[in-house]
Amino acid sequence: xxxxxxxxxxxxxxxxxxxxxxxxxxxxxxxxxxxxxxxxxxxxxxxxxxxxxxxxxxxxxxxxxxxxxxxxxxxxxxxxxxxxxxxxxxxxxxxxxxxxxxxxxxxxxxxxxxxxxxxxxxxxxxxxxxxxxxxxxxxxxxxxxxxxxxxxxxxxxxxxxxxxxxxxxxxxxxxxxxxxxxxxxxxxxxxxxxxxxxxxxxxxxxxxxxxxxxxxxxxxxxxxxxxxxxxxxxxxxxxxxxxxxxxxxxxxxxxxxxxxxxxxxxxxxxxxxxxxxxxxxxxxxxxxxxxxxxxxxxxxxxxxxxxxxxxxxxxxxxxxxxxxxxxxxxxxxxxxxxxxxxxxxxxxxxxxxxxxxxxxxxxxxxxxxxxxxxxxxxxxxxx
Amino acid sequence: xxxxxxxxxxxxxxxxxxxxxxxxxxxxxxxxxxxxxxxxxxxxxxxxxxxxxxxxxxxxxxxxxxxxxxxxxxxxxxxxxxxxxxxxxxxxxxxxxxxxxxxxxxxxxxxxxxxxxxxxxxxxxxxxxxxxxxxxxxxxxxxxxxxxxxxxxxxxxxxxxxxxxxxxxxxxxxxxxxxxxxxxxxxxxxxxxxxxxxxxxxxxxxxxxxxxxxxxxxxxxxxxxxxxxxxxxxxxxxxxxxxxxxxxxxxxxxxxxxxxxxxxxxxxxxxxxxxxxxxxxxxxxxxxxxxxxxxxxxxxxxxxxxxxxxxxxxxxxxxxxxxxxxxxxxxxxxxxxxxxxxxxxxxxxxxxxxxxxxxxxxxxxxxxxxxxxxxxxxxxxxxxxxxxxxxxxxxxxxxxxxxxxxxxxxxxxxxxxxxxxx
Numbered sequence: 001x002x003x004x005x006x007x008x009x010x011x012x013x014x015x016x017x018x019x020x021x022x023x024x025x026x027x028x029x030x031x032x033x034x035x036x037x038x039x040x041x042x043x044x045x046x047x048x049x050x051x052x053x054x055x056x057x058x059x060x061x062x063x064x065x066x067x068x069x070x071x072x073x074x075x076x077x078x079x080x081x082x083x084x085x086x087x088x089x090x091x092x093x094x095x096x097x098x099x100x101x102x103x104x105x106x107x108x109x110x111x112x113x114x115x116x117x118x119x120x121x122x123x124x125x126x127x128x129x130x131x132x133x134x135x136x137x138x139x140x141x142x143x144x145x146x147x148x149x150x151x152x153x154x155x156x157x158x159x160x161x162x163x164x165x166x167x168x169x170x171x172x173x174x175x176x177x178x179x180x181x182x183x184x185x186x187x188x189x190x191x192x193x194x195x196x197x198x199x200x201x202x203x204x205x206x207x208x209x210x211x212x213x214x215x216x217x218x219x220x221x222x223x224x225x226x227x228x229x230x231x232x233x234x235x236x237x238x239x240x241x242x243x244x245x246x247x248x249x250x251x252x253x254x255x256x257x258x259x260x261x262x263x264x265x266x267x268x269x270x271x272x273x274x275x276x277x278x279x280x281x282x283x284x285x286x287x288x289x290x291x292x293x294x295x296x297x298x299x300x301x302x303x304x305x306x307x308x309x310x311x312x313x314x315x316x317x318x319x320x321x322x323x324x325x326x327x328x329x330x331x332x333x334x335x336x337x338x339x340x341x342x343x344x345x346x347x348x349x350x351x352x353x354x355x356x357x358x359x360x361x362x363x364x365x366x367x368x369x370x371x372x373x374x375x376x377x378x379x380x381x382x383x
Numbered sequence: 384x385x386x387x388x389x390x391x392x393x394x395x396x397x398x399x400x401x402x403x404x405x406x407x408x409x410x411x412x413x414x415x416x417x418x419x420x421x422x423x424x425x426x427x428x429x430x431x432x433x434x435x436x437x438x439x440x441x442x443x444x445x446x447x448x449x450x451x452x453x454x455x456x457x458x459x460x461x462x463x464x465x466x467x468x469x470x471x472x473x474x475x476x477x478x479x480x481x482x483x484x485x486x487x488x489x490x491x492x493x494x495x496x497x498x499x500x501x502x503x504x505x506x507x508x509x510x511x512x513x514x515x516x517x518x519x520x521x522x523x524x525x526x527x528x529x530x531x532x533x534x535x536x537x538x539x540x541x542x543x544x545x546x547x548x549x550x551x552x553x554x555x556x557x558x559x560x561x562x563x564x565x566x567x568x569x570x571x572x573x574x575x576x577x578x579x580x581x582x583x584x585x586x587x588x589x590x591x592x593x594x595x596x597x598x599x600x601x602x603x604x605x606x607x608x609x610x611x612x613x614x615x616x617x618x619x620x621x622x623x624x625x626x627x628x629x630x631x632x633x634x635x636x637x638x639x640x641x642x643x644x645x646x647x648x649x650x651x652x653x654x655x656x657x658x659x660x661x662x663x664x665x666x667x668x669x670x671x672x673x674x675x676x677x678x679x680x681x682x683x684x685x686x687x688x689x690x691x692x693x694x695x696x697x698x699x700x701x702x703x704x705x706x707x708x709x710x711x712x713x714x715x716x717x718x719x720x721x722x723x724x725x726x727x728x729x730x731x732x733x734x735x736x737x738x739x740x741x742x743x744x745x746x747x748x749x750x751x752x753x754x755x756x757x758x759x760x761x762x763x764x765x766x767x768x769x770x771x772x773x774x775x776x777x778x779x780x781x782x783x784x785x786x787x788x789x790x791x792x793x794x795x796x797x798x799x800x801x802x803x804x805x
Binding site: 105 | 467471620629640641647650654662741743744763772783788
């Protein structure tokens, strides 16, 4: 009996505490909203947003609904996170491997790179790139072309855009190729298990991935044109680039800062992963007669990845969450557009902040769930 | 990179060394003269070749120098460390030249062409940095809009708080058992009272200074200090809750931790500034700074809880069993056996959380508190001082870098110290 009370009482008290706190907040919110004449509800989502966004991936203008503004802003957030993740991975892997180099100079420069970018707050880095470094770029009329066709100016980075004809044919070709490659891989694995023969999967895949899309150009009627940005004079002293894609400086500053900052953490993960493989593994592999390339591919990397990937995913999640700092330099991401502008216009603080937090929360939880599934799949199956 | 440069080498090792060092020195000299004195000795070469000239020369030089054993100590260390393969030699040269090229412009901008004298923008005539700007705004960057003649209050409050932090060192042996009590309960309360009465003022004849005027680096310290001392006990409770065998307690803790870890701090701050007032009773007013501190504390507590949970999990089961077999209850067991050991394990992790916290504080700028990033934004838009964003951000970056680097080194030392003990 005594034991039962011991178990139930703390739980009861905890639940009571949580319910009381929530109840207190809800009653206050009710009273406050009644007093200010605000009602709770998500009806505003279908109303006209009537504000503009500087940079969008999908078509958007002020007449669209708040819901559409939310989707467009969310896509902007995902774009920054996606670009940041790609660049921070590339940089992080290079720096992480460089930290293990035999070369004294390389090792130390990599170490200083990590110490340098890791210990400066991300917000300051974003501000530095946006307000200081990118402001030093030339005006459009003075810009020198980079690689001949792209222009880096104070107003953004202008790159050629692709104009496709019959894009869907090309896309279906690409999807068919990927499906075919997956099937070939499965088939090759079966053959290897049954007969011990190895198919040259890599070469077959490479051939497929070049030939099929190429065929779509030759037979499917797919064409690809590039629209190169060109300088245009608006007024006496005002120039812009027309045509092509313009990447705004906000996006460049954000991606730069995010990937430089996060790459230091990724580098540490990579270093820890490679250092975590014991020397005996390599020696054992060599004594079985594997070549150095095979050792790296079949013995070291699979084990190192097992250590590297979980913390690295954590860093990717951090990067996605940190991309909300975009609000500080007016890049139209979820926080700025939805929790900023839309909130100011509608005054629906609870709903909008709630939706914003739930969005980030669901991204985090989804990636965490994916990671757990992956971890289960790759973990060492001990007998 | 399997070039077989051995073929061009002479049979005589000494000849190789002489040729190699001559080529290497020539290549470094070329870059050095080029970047420091703007003399281009390879300028007569056509077009792009003059850019790659030192790289090619140095590369040849290093490959001449590469031998298994030369007998010269310096040369052998060089070969072993930076000149093992062609690829390594190339990277070595690349980094050396990049440093040589980047050094003079950076030096002249930061020091040689920079200005620090005078009190106005007009004093900055050079092409380099304008440190006058930093000098004039220094007090603002440190103390925000806090009245100039009252800065002693902030300084003395900080000195007092730091001094009280060290009091624990001088505890006598018979008082040692109250150490944890002192740091977890008494110290935060005293620190809060000191900061409240000294910096805020309003009583004891001190003028009231509203929190809107607080700012600069001192605000960073205040916010991170309070968040740390409050988030630690909360995180401890949550960590215990997450490992409890009572389902309701466990699920509530897990929900709390996963919720705060899943949202970005900036939305939490937004919540504290626009949503939180809606949840409070009508006439109840809570200062913006207090709301921000509460928000960051709740946020960091979730991270703290995960770190502490790591420490709890690392303890062997035998510790729990031994404590239980002595007849200890849940709280007795945790306070006297489990937590002291677990907390010792997680000191480096806590230090890292604190480091992240300090790096996060500039974010309070988005809710309108002018901490150092906010003061920079303010100074940048001041019409008298337009165009010095670069200097401001570099200054702030240096300050934060020193703080964070020192902290990370300290936490690393702690980690080493406790690693050997176990």
